[in-house]
Amino acid sequence: MRPLSANDIESELSYAYLHAVAAKASVACKIGSRHDDNAGVDAELTGWGPFPAGGYREEVDIKVQLKATTRALVQRDGLISYNLQGIARYDDLRCAAISTPRILVVLFLPDNREEWLIQNDEALSLRKCAYWVSLRGAAPSSNKSAQTVYLPVKQRFDVMGLKTLMGAISRNETPTYEGGAN
Numbered sequence: 001m002r003p004l005s006a007n008d009i010e011s012e013l014s015y016a017y018l019h020a021v022a023a024k025a026s027v028a029c030k031i032g033s034r035h036d037d038n039a040g041v042d043a044e045l046t047g048w049g050p051f052p053a054g055g056y057r058e059e060v061d062i063k064v065q066l067k068a069t070t071r072a073l074v075q076r077d078g079l080i081s082y083n084l085q086g087i088a089r090y091d092d093l094r095c096a097a098i099s100t101p102r103i104l105v106v107l108f109l110p111d112n113r114e115e116w117l118i119q120n121d122e123a124l125s126l127r128k129c130a131y132w133v134s135l136r137g138a139a140p141s142s143n144k145s146a147q148t149v150y151l152p153v154k155q156r157f158d159v160m161g162l163k164t165l166m167g168a169i170s171r172n173e174t175p176t177y178e179g180g181a182n
Helices: 006-024 034-038 087-094 159-170
Strands: 028-031 043-048 059-069 079-085 102-108 117-119 124-126 130-133 146-152
Touching: 006 028, 006 043, 006 059, 006 102, 006 124, 006 130, 006 159, 043 159, 059 079, 059 087, 059 159, 079 087, 079 102, 087 102, 087 146, 102 146, 130 146
Parallel strands: 059 102
Antiparallel strands: 028 043, 043 059, 079 146, 102 130, 117 124
């Protein structure tokens, strides 16, 4: 058996990050099946109210597509650009004809692999952080293999960000794409 590639490790760390944030937010995290993956879903999150700022729904689901990258975080006008590979994935995420909201979560890792995960007697640290974006309602792409998407800096995927997102969904506020030009 061969060791994991750098891409495999990045992917596994993105799952670990998702699980850690969800657990701390008291949100269930279920890894998707092969069939879910074919539909662009890596995991499903389920949270239960009460949610921040109230809401109508007591149980909220979010489907997640995970990505990880070591590319430098490039921020402009409050947006982070990310090159999403696979137009089929892009189309799955931008589809408005689905009932359960889908988000893209991108984990930004340090360039140096030795800094990705640091463990000592005091802490286990997964370096850098992730941001989320809903591509629901984004314009179709004329590209064949990839599409640049824009993640708002204000949408950090952390405990409070996840609780806030679930609260919005519980109030029937479905997140939509507000990114830059396609």
